[in-house]
Amino acid sequence: MNTMTDADLVAALRAADPARSMIVSAAEAARAVGRARTDKKARRWLLVSTGIAALLVVGVPAGAYASGVLARTGWFGSPNPGDDRASCVSTEHDCNDEWIDLGAPDLDTVVASVYPEWMPLAPGVTREDLTARVVAIMTGDNAFAPERLIRRTFESESYKDWLGAWIAAHESGDVAGQDAASRVITEASTWPTLVATDGGGVTDIMRAYATRIAAGDSEAAQGMAQFEGAPGWDGIDRSTLSAEIYDEVLGDRP
């Protein structure tokens, strides 16, 4: 057939509709809407507090398992079996990001090798302490992770330390300590891996909290400490305040 009317062409396309047999009952539709109404913005909470967990590998090719001994697998790209190596599945890693075997015996050496020399440490925290903590966190996941996740963990752990430092300084009336912590909390929203792995508004939210914290708002500091699991949180739920800040920052962003 070389000539088709528009009507024939449209009819042929309608017949090719891959979803033409899909049926959703009224009850299923109503349930789906009700579920959406009660979602409670779970996605927003996930942005900062559990963003790291989302980076873990969902599948690793057999070749990567075969190495088994060294943390550096020599494998880059998408973690999904069958994907093109040049493809990437999220903003949290890129094609130049090597997958690290978190169960390998030399993991601590690899973690120590990516320590961010430039990063300020909170009072009382040493490089060795922080590195050991990052190793422990990574080992606990017992999976594969992109190298960038290790860098991010260094940054996010240090950020938490500084939140704790601000809270401690505020409670003890240490104005200089509070100012110093406040400066770092503000700068943290520009730290390279936190910025590079920001899948949607995380650093904007950090900045909004930092502005409040810099103005001496201990409720904001406590709210962020709650969601980050940072030291110094007093155990009081501040979800409402955090929801306000999230709304203020993210507004109508989908």
Added chain:
Amino acid sequence: MSAADAVGGGTGALDIVTELAHASDRAFDDAVAPLVPLLLRYFARRVTPSEDAADCTSETLVALWRHRRRLPAAEAERRAWAYGIARNVLANHRRGRVRRDLADDALRAAAATPTPPIPDEAFIAAEALNLLPERDQELIRLVVWEELSIAEAGRALGIGAATARSRYARALTRLRGVYASLDA
């Protein structure tokens, strides 16, 4: 006099507020539930694997609920507006940013409905559609599969009605040409 007193006092005021909230929920449900099958099909036509369509649909419903104050009252406008939001969710899906645990099993099962065999001319038409520029493909899909008017499809794509009409006419001409070359 407190605000509660002004409304009717104590528990009565709370009841009224609660009832208003429930009425608002019901109005949202009534307005959006008919969109669910449409959205599920919209995503099933555009995402792989098709089961992801259920999560994308649920993500769109969450976005519609968040933006409910701007939900158009007229059904046709509401549909076009919902497809506009779905388009953003689709872009997020392609960037790997749609949650995987949102939809319930019934919606997943519906999304996984197998496609029955199609006639030869339908197969060629689908192949021809895939060979068009993406913006032409999307306009045709919205009109033919989503059954939007050309103006509504234009609104969903963020273009004016006149532009949508001329673009649709050109897209259909291109489609006919590609179809003819494939069928030669």
